[in-house]
Amino acid sequence: MMRSSPSFLEHALVAVEAQLQELSAALLAPDPFALQTCSEQMRQVAIDFVAALGGLQGQVLSEPLQRRIQQIHATLSIHRDSLARLAAVADRQAEVLLPPAESAPTYAPGLGFSAGVPGAARIYSAAG
Known part of the structure:
Protein backbone atom coordinates (compact mmCIF):
# COMPACT_ATOMS: atom_id res chain seq x y z
CA MET A 1 0.00 0.00 0.00
CA MET A 2 1.39 3.41 -0.93
CA ARG A 3 1.98 5.82 1.93
CA SER A 4 0.24 8.59 0.00
CA SER A 5 -2.97 6.73 -0.86
CA PRO A 6 -6.33 7.62 0.70
CA SER A 7 -6.71 4.00 1.81
CA PHE A 8 -3.47 4.26 3.79
CA LEU A 9 -4.80 7.40 5.44
CA GLU A 10 -8.06 5.62 6.30
CA HIS A 11 -6.15 2.67 7.75
CA ALA A 12 -3.97 5.02 9.82
CA LEU A 13 -7.05 6.91 11.05
CA VAL A 14 -8.79 3.69 12.09
CA ALA A 15 -5.64 2.69 14.00
CA VAL A 16 -5.61 6.06 15.81
CA GLU A 17 -9.29 5.74 16.72
CA ALA A 18 -8.83 2.18 18.01
CA GLN A 19 -5.78 3.13 20.04
CA LEU A 20 -7.57 6.15 21.44
CA GLN A 21 -10.33 3.86 22.74
CA GLU A 22 -7.72 1.64 24.39
CA LEU A 23 -6.04 4.70 25.88
CA SER A 24 -9.37 5.93 27.26
CA ALA A 25 -9.93 2.56 28.93
CA ALA A 26 -6.37 2.52 30.29
CA LEU A 27 -6.91 5.93 31.88
CA LEU A 28 -9.73 4.43 33.95
CA ALA A 29 -7.86 1.22 34.77
CA PRO A 30 -5.82 0.93 37.98
CA ASP A 31 -2.74 -0.37 36.12
CA PRO A 32 -0.21 2.42 35.38
CA PHE A 33 1.86 0.10 33.20
CA ALA A 34 -1.12 -0.45 30.89
CA LEU A 35 -1.45 3.32 30.58
CA GLN A 36 2.22 3.65 29.73
CA THR A 37 2.00 0.92 27.09
CA CYS A 38 -1.14 2.43 25.55
CA SER A 39 0.46 5.87 25.54
CA GLU A 40 3.51 4.58 23.69
CA GLN A 41 1.31 2.80 21.16
CA MET A 42 -0.81 5.95 20.76
CA ARG A 43 2.31 7.94 20.01
CA GLN A 44 3.34 5.47 17.31
CA VAL A 45 -0.06 5.36 15.56
CA ALA A 46 -0.17 9.18 15.71
CA ILE A 47 3.23 9.32 14.00
CA ASP A 48 1.98 6.89 11.34
CA PHE A 49 -1.14 9.00 10.84
CA VAL A 50 0.83 12.21 10.45
CA ALA A 51 3.05 10.48 7.88
CA GLN A 71 -13.13 14.37 17.22
CA ILE A 72 -9.75 12.73 17.84
CA HIS A 73 -8.25 16.15 18.52
CA ALA A 74 -10.99 17.00 21.02
CA THR A 75 -10.67 13.66 22.82
CA LEU A 76 -6.89 13.93 23.05
CA SER A 77 -7.20 17.47 24.42
CA ILE A 78 -9.57 16.26 27.13
CA HIS A 79 -7.21 13.40 28.02
CA ARG A 80 -4.21 15.73 28.14
CA ASP A 81 -6.02 18.13 30.46
CA SER A 82 -7.22 15.28 32.67
CA LEU A 83 -3.72 13.86 32.93
CA ALA A 84 -2.34 17.28 33.90
CA ARG A 85 -4.93 17.53 36.68
CA LEU A 86 -4.21 13.98 37.86
CA ALA A 87 -0.49 14.72 37.90
CA ALA A 88 -1.07 17.81 40.04
CA VAL A 89 -3.23 15.83 42.48
CA ALA A 90 -0.63 13.06 42.64
CA ASP A 91 2.12 15.61 43.33
CA ARG A 92 0.10 17.13 46.16
CA GLN A 93 -0.63 13.72 47.65
CA ALA A 94 3.04 12.79 47.46
CA GLU A 95 3.99 16.03 49.25
CA VAL A 96 1.62 15.14 52.08
CA LEU A 97 3.20 11.73 52.51
CA LEU A 98 6.78 12.81 51.80
CA PRO A 99 7.31 16.50 52.59
CA PRO A 100 10.06 18.28 50.68
CA ALA A 101 13.55 17.76 52.11
CA GLU A 102 14.08 21.51 52.54
CA SER A 103 11.43 23.66 54.08
CA ALA A 104 10.74 26.64 51.85
CA PRO A 105 10.45 30.01 53.59
CA THR A 106 7.10 31.75 53.64
CA TYR A 107 8.65 34.99 52.42
CA ALA A 108 10.81 35.21 49.33
CA PRO A 109 14.47 36.17 49.79
CA GLY A 110 13.80 39.17 47.53
CA LEU A 111 11.68 40.71 50.28
CA GLY A 112 14.63 41.08 52.61
CA PHE A 113 14.13 37.83 54.52
CA SER A 114 16.35 34.82 54.30
CA ALA A 115 15.54 31.18 54.96
CA GLY A 116 18.16 30.99 57.72
CA VAL A 117 16.78 33.86 59.81
CA PRO A 118 15.27 32.60 63.07
CA GLY A 119 11.67 33.59 63.52
CA ALA A 120 10.81 33.69 59.83
CA ALA A 121 7.15 32.77 59.49
CA ARG A 122 6.46 29.25 58.32
CA ILE A 123 2.80 28.71 57.66
CA TYR A 124 2.89 24.94 57.42
CA SER A 125 5.50 24.03 60.02
CA ALA A 126 4.39 21.79 62.88
CA ALA A 127 3.95 23.43 66.25
CA GLY A 128 6.34 22.42 68.99
Whole structure:
Protein backbone atom coordinates (compact mmCIF):
# COMPACT_ATOMS: atom_id res chain seq x y z
CA MET A 1 0.00 0.00 0.00
CA MET A 2 1.39 3.41 -0.93
CA ARG A 3 1.98 5.82 1.93
CA SER A 4 0.24 8.59 0.00
CA SER A 5 -2.97 6.73 -0.86
CA PRO A 6 -6.33 7.62 0.70
CA SER A 7 -6.71 4.00 1.81
CA PHE A 8 -3.47 4.26 3.79
CA LEU A 9 -4.80 7.40 5.44
CA GLU A 10 -8.06 5.62 6.30
CA HIS A 11 -6.15 2.67 7.75
CA ALA A 12 -3.97 5.02 9.82
CA LEU A 13 -7.05 6.91 11.05
CA VAL A 14 -8.79 3.69 12.09
CA ALA A 15 -5.64 2.69 14.00
CA VAL A 16 -5.61 6.06 15.81
CA GLU A 17 -9.29 5.74 16.72
CA ALA A 18 -8.83 2.18 18.01
CA GLN A 19 -5.78 3.13 20.04
CA LEU A 20 -7.57 6.15 21.44
CA GLN A 21 -10.33 3.86 22.74
CA GLU A 22 -7.72 1.64 24.39
CA LEU A 23 -6.04 4.70 25.88
CA SER A 24 -9.37 5.93 27.26
CA ALA A 25 -9.93 2.56 28.93
CA ALA A 26 -6.37 2.52 30.29
CA LEU A 27 -6.91 5.93 31.88
CA LEU A 28 -9.73 4.43 33.95
CA ALA A 29 -7.86 1.22 34.77
CA PRO A 30 -5.82 0.93 37.98
CA ASP A 31 -2.74 -0.37 36.12
CA PRO A 32 -0.21 2.42 35.38
CA PHE A 33 1.86 0.10 33.20
CA ALA A 34 -1.12 -0.45 30.89
CA LEU A 35 -1.45 3.32 30.58
CA GLN A 36 2.22 3.65 29.73
CA THR A 37 2.00 0.92 27.09
CA CYS A 38 -1.14 2.43 25.55
CA SER A 39 0.46 5.87 25.54
CA GLU A 40 3.51 4.58 23.69
CA GLN A 41 1.31 2.80 21.16
CA MET A 42 -0.81 5.95 20.76
CA ARG A 43 2.31 7.94 20.01
CA GLN A 44 3.34 5.47 17.31
CA VAL A 45 -0.06 5.36 15.56
CA ALA A 46 -0.17 9.18 15.71
CA ILE A 47 3.23 9.32 14.00
CA ASP A 48 1.98 6.89 11.34
CA PHE A 49 -1.14 9.00 10.84
CA VAL A 50 0.83 12.21 10.45
CA ALA A 51 3.05 10.48 7.88
CA ALA A 52 -0.03 9.30 5.97
CA LEU A 53 -1.55 12.76 6.13
CA GLY A 54 1.70 14.34 4.97
CA GLY A 55 1.72 12.09 1.92
CA LEU A 56 -1.56 13.63 0.78
CA GLN A 57 -0.32 17.21 0.64
CA GLY A 58 -2.39 19.33 -1.69
CA GLN A 59 -5.41 17.03 -1.54
CA VAL A 60 -8.61 18.12 0.15
CA LEU A 61 -9.88 15.82 2.88
CA SER A 62 -13.52 14.82 2.83
CA GLU A 63 -15.89 16.36 5.37
CA PRO A 64 -16.45 13.06 7.27
CA LEU A 65 -12.70 12.54 7.50
CA GLN A 66 -12.22 16.07 8.82
CA ARG A 67 -14.92 15.49 11.46
CA ARG A 68 -13.23 12.28 12.61
CA ILE A 69 -9.89 14.07 12.90
CA GLN A 70 -11.53 16.90 14.87
CA GLN A 71 -13.13 14.37 17.22
CA ILE A 72 -9.75 12.73 17.84
CA HIS A 73 -8.25 16.15 18.52
CA ALA A 74 -10.99 17.00 21.02
CA THR A 75 -10.67 13.66 22.82
CA LEU A 76 -6.89 13.93 23.05
CA SER A 77 -7.20 17.47 24.42
CA ILE A 78 -9.57 16.26 27.13
CA HIS A 79 -7.21 13.40 28.02
CA ARG A 80 -4.21 15.73 28.14
CA ASP A 81 -6.02 18.13 30.46
CA SER A 82 -7.22 15.28 32.67
CA LEU A 83 -3.72 13.86 32.93
CA ALA A 84 -2.34 17.28 33.90
CA ARG A 85 -4.93 17.53 36.68
CA LEU A 86 -4.21 13.98 37.86
CA ALA A 87 -0.49 14.72 37.90
CA ALA A 88 -1.07 17.81 40.04
CA VAL A 89 -3.23 15.83 42.48
CA ALA A 90 -0.63 13.06 42.64
CA ASP A 91 2.12 15.61 43.33
CA ARG A 92 0.10 17.13 46.16
CA GLN A 93 -0.63 13.72 47.65
CA ALA A 94 3.04 12.79 47.46
CA GLU A 95 3.99 16.03 49.25
CA VAL A 96 1.62 15.14 52.08
CA LEU A 97 3.20 11.73 52.51
CA LEU A 98 6.78 12.81 51.80
CA PRO A 99 7.31 16.50 52.59
CA PRO A 100 10.06 18.28 50.68
CA ALA A 101 13.55 17.76 52.11
CA GLU A 102 14.08 21.51 52.54
CA SER A 103 11.43 23.66 54.08
CA ALA A 104 10.74 26.64 51.85
CA PRO A 105 10.45 30.01 53.59
CA THR A 106 7.10 31.75 53.64
CA TYR A 107 8.65 34.99 52.42
CA ALA A 108 10.81 35.21 49.33
CA PRO A 109 14.47 36.17 49.79
CA GLY A 110 13.80 39.17 47.53
CA LEU A 111 11.68 40.71 50.28
CA GLY A 112 14.63 41.08 52.61
CA PHE A 113 14.13 37.83 54.52
CA SER A 114 16.35 34.82 54.30
CA ALA A 115 15.54 31.18 54.96
CA GLY A 116 18.16 30.99 57.72
CA VAL A 117 16.78 33.86 59.81
CA PRO A 118 15.27 32.60 63.07
CA GLY A 119 11.67 33.59 63.52
CA ALA A 120 10.81 33.69 59.83
CA ALA A 121 7.15 32.77 59.49
CA ARG A 122 6.46 29.25 58.32
CA ILE A 123 2.80 28.71 57.66
CA TYR A 124 2.89 24.94 57.42
CA SER A 125 5.50 24.03 60.02
CA ALA A 126 4.39 21.79 62.88
CA ALA A 127 3.95 23.43 66.25
CA GLY A 128 6.34 22.42 68.99
